[in-house]
Amino acid sequence: MTRLIVVLGDQLSHDGAALRAADKARDVVMMAEVRAEASYAAHHKQKLALVFAAMRRFGDELTQAGWQLRYTKLTDPDNAGSLPGEIARRTKELGADEALVIAPGEWRLRAAFEACPIQIRQLPDDRFFCSEGRFADWAKGRKELWMEWFYREMRRETGLLMQGDKPAGGQWNFDKDNRKPAQPDLFRTPAPTFRKDALVQEVLEMVEAEFPDNFGTLEGFNWPVSRAQALRALDHSITHNLRDFGPYQDAMLGDDPLLYHALLSAPLNIGLLSPHEVCAAAESAYHAGNVPIQSAEGFVRQILGWREYMRGIYFHEGPDYTARNALDHQRDLPCAYWSGETDMACLAATVAQTRDLAYAHHIQRLMVAGNFALLAGVDPAQVQDWFLAVYIDAFEWVEAPNTAGMSQFADGGVVASKPYMSSGAYIDKMSDYCAGCAYDVGAKSGQGACPLNSLYWHFIDRHRARFGGNPRMALVYRNWDKQDAQARQDKLDSAAAILAKLDAGERV
Ligand code: FAD
Ligand code: DLZ
Ligand code: SF4
Incomplete structure (x- = not known):
């Protein structure tokens, strides 16, 4: 039959x-x-x-x-x-x-x-390093499901970047070497381009005709659509991007939205590449002496660590995961996420490149788009709807734990031990957005002050009951408590004014 x-x-x-x-x-x-x-x-x-x-x-x-x-x-x-x-x-x-x-x-x-x-x-989908059953075994009996411990077990189990039972380079984690801001560089190798043959042209025309009102533009479409093209993307990324990926993976530049990022999440997520071959290629480049350990490790960590871990969490936590709202955030997603109309240069740049490329790299997603929504108290379901819609690589198994868990703390701390949040200072350090912004990143409150500065403290203040006793946030709460009463009130007033504007649908 x-x-x-x-x-x-x-x-x-x-x-x-x-x-x-x-x-x-x-x-x-x-x-x-x-x-x-x-x-x-x-x-x-x-x-x-x-x-x-x-x-x-x-x-x-x-x-x-x-x-x-x-x-x-x-x-x-x-x-x-x-x-x-x-x-x-x-x-x-x-x-x-x-x-x-x-x-x-x-x-x-x-x-x-x-x-x-x-x-x-x-x-069972066996295109991953870690099966759902293997993740469940790892998670069993653990109070905390931290990625770092999962990742080290995966390194040992796969032997990737291992020397015997020790991590290559003598450390599991090179994150502290990997937080450099980047400078504009006209000589950075551009991304590979993929020919739009008759098949692709026909699909582009069909999408424009059938989905004219969907978000985004098609002009910049440049994604690998076959295994052969995906292998070319992989080769390009290992040859030209991997060496500098590590140090600059958190950097953001207005005129260089891609930097040293691999652009491999889409071909990986639709099955054109396997995570095994991508990690093996990075490991070979390290053994050949072409890339330093902090880049090879940083890259393998994203795929063998974060990617596998996110999938594990999604299926381990069950179908209700996407509905969680641990911080009881209820605000509507600001329309700027769709229109890009905002005076905040960081958010405007992130939305614009998302519209044009269907791509933003991890820190733009986490510390710009995610951070503003978190600080502003946006309903995490609406934030997830946006992330699931706008990115080329968005499939729920990986989008939801990144958004609800890592970015919005909606899962109450399954993925993150504390919220990933920052004031404008972090964005100023890691990007060139603030120099061209209508807001002043140095001003803490008052009209014209960077909205993230006051919203940051508003978040800290309104969530004291949940985070006040978190040892990883003790320093922040001590800092807040040390500020004089008027300075604190000024920040809360500024934040309230911004939130009121958001609620009224006004431009921020
Ligand atoms: P690089 O930065 O070059 O990283 C290399 C590879 O590592 C990626 O191709 C990807 O496969 C993997 N990777 C890196 N970080 C993660 C991560 N946190 N989770 C899973 N894989 C990771 N990634 C998706 O694939 N789909 C999503 O829908 C998605 N949604 C996200 C939502 C939020 C709020 C955040 C903060 C992150 C999200 N990510 C998602 C993770 C990450 O931003 C993208 O994987 C990455 O930006 C893809 O670009 P790249 O291929 O150039 O990756
Ligand atoms: C994302 C997507 C889209 C847009 N369209 C189709 C489709 O027409 N047919 C199909 O088989 N799959 C499609 N997908 C991928 C599925 O939505 C995906 O398999 C599920 O989200 C599970 O990851
Ligand atoms: Fe973003 Fe604030 Fe910098 Fe403007 S000043 S770009 S809003 S961080």
């Missing part, structure tokens, strides 16, 4: 578990572009274009490799509109008695597949 092998838009790996389990001679593969997946988030136009173009290219590759494929395009008249609907249609058409799929990276779709009247077998 024929079986239906379902390949989703972020499962574009030729050696994925469902294809491995399939029999080319009797099974049929199906892929489907559907409205339901295109609209569960208000996806950036470039994200839609990436997923559809990469799906079509992957479908072509499957056919060339001899698979029987049923591919549904978004605008096909028979399109059932949803993945369960398409699976039902294709099983009926083929007389298939079972469908096989890699378990999706989202609770929503897993539940939808379970609820299907057709038998859909969801296979």
Whole structure:
């Protein structure tokens, strides 16, 4: 009997578990572009274009490799509109008695597949270093699930950047060497460019026609849509970016939005690259003497550490994770997140590059977009909706723990031992945004003072009950308590004025 092998838009790996389990001679593969997946988030136009173009290219590759494929395009008249609907249609058409799929990276779709009247077998996604079961074993009995301990166990288990049982370079963590601000440099190697062939052009036109009101522009679309292009992106990043990635990974420059970042999260998350080969390439560059340990380690930490850990947390914490709101933040997301209309140069730059590239690097996401929302007390569900929509690499298994956990402390401290937050001083140190800002980063309160300065203390003050006893925040609370009463009141008044403007929908 024929079986239906379902390949989703972020499962574009030729050696994925469902294809491995399939029999080319009797099974049929199906892929489907559907409205339901295109609209569960208000996806950036470039994200839609990436997923559809990469799906079509992957479908072509499957056919060339001899698979029987049923591919549904978004605008096909028979399109059932949803993945369960398409699976039902294709099983009926083929007389298939079972469908096989890699378990999706989202609770929503897993539940939808379970609820299907057709038998859909969801296979474990083994494209990661750490399975869901392995993470559960690691988490079992631990009071605190800190990434650092998970990461060290993964290093030992994989042997990546290890010398025997010791970390290469003699340290597990080189973060303190990795916090340098960057200078503009006209000679920095630009990102590789990917040819927009007829397939990509057709998809870009379809996205513009079908989703004209979605956020973002398509002009700057430059993402790898095939395995061959993704391998070129990997090679470029290891050859040109990795050496300086470590020291400058937290730096931000208005005119250089990419700096030394790898731009590999999208091809990784849709399955065009495996984390194993990406980490192995970084390790080889270190052994070849081409990159220093702090860069190789910093990079491997992001993938073997943070990426695997975030996925572990998402599935370990369960489907309610995204609904948590430990700090009871209720404010609406400021419209500047969509319009970019703000006098805050850091936020304006981050939103503008997000609109044009569907990309911002980690510190822009965490310490600019995330930080302002956290300090302003924005509803974390709305913050998650935004992050899930606007970034090229946004899939819930990785977006939610980064946003709800790391950035908004909405999970009450599962991911972070204290909130990732800062006043303007950090942004001034790590970027060149403040020099061109309408606000004064040096002013602590009053009109014209950097909004982050007063909002920072407003956060500290309003959340004393939760964080006042946190040893990692003791210094901050001592600093607050030492300030004279008038200085404290001035900051609280300034923050209240900014929050009132946000509530009134006024420009900040
Ligand atoms: P680089 O900075 O060059 O890092 C190399 C690789 O490490 C990345 O390609 C990525 O695969 C991995 N990585 C780095 N940091 C993380 C992290 N915190 N979690 C998981 N993987 C990481 N990443 C996503 O892939 N999808 C998301 O939806 C996403 N949402 C985020 C939301 C917030 C609020 C924050 C603070 C971070 C988010 N990240 C997300 C993590 C990180 O910002 C991106 O992975 C990174 O910016 C991708 O760019 P890059 O490939 O140039 O990465
Ligand atoms: C993100 C996405 C989009 C926009 N469209 C499709 C689609 O039409 N068909 C499909 O199979 N997958 C799509 N995806 C990826 C899924 O949303 C993804 O598999 C789930 O979010 C689970 O990670
Ligand atoms: Fe951002 Fe404040 Fe600097 Fe302006 S002054 S760029 S608002 S940190």
